[in-house]
Amino acid sequence: NFMLTQPHSVSESPGKTVTISCTGSSGSIASNYVQWYQQRPGSAPTTVIYEDNQRPSGVPDRFSGSIDSSSNSASLTISGLKTEDEADYYCQSYDSSNRGVFGGGTKLTVL
């Protein structure tokens, strides 16, 4: 079964840049779009990146997404970190049968 693997947690200081990886277990991660969701405690998820590198309206350009086919991974990069960015982040894509797949989530701590 296709799986997406994320680091369990990352931490960085305010103002710095952090990158969260999302590695596909098989096939090519570039075959299907990758989305990234932010979830603050007690709240519903929100989309910060869709279709690999697109931002919904209202998401600051500090958030960016990319695909690296050589490592079969997607990345979410957040620059100019703010304390409000502290949240869980999930990547999501699809398997070869078009069923959705989520990564396990990464807890971002901004300290």
Place this chain on the structure above:
Amino acid sequence: EVQLVESGGGLVQPGGSLRLSCAASGFTFSSYSMHWVRQAPGKGLEWVSYISSSSSTIYYADSVKGRFTVSRDNAKNSLYLQMNSLRDEDTAVYYCAPTRVVSGNKDVWGQGTTVTVSS
């Protein structure tokens, strides 16, 4: 304002049934395929089901296949999830969401509805 509102959650015994609803407003619901996604207490997000805009294509996670049925009524701007033969492990907050941002580049997720399966 684009909005999704889930309802229908509650406490149910193992083996029981529930029907979740998701009411859409502020966007052309009939143009978008939809997901159901769930989150067990203290756990990550889990994809549950997909339905295309016309209902012609439907997918389920292996964990719910044969027990859950997704449907939609575009005339009522509503999405449904019929859940049968419920198990303890189905306990979660259930969210509905379109598979992509809606017109105007807007993101929309529901607030979720809680399903608790327990005797």
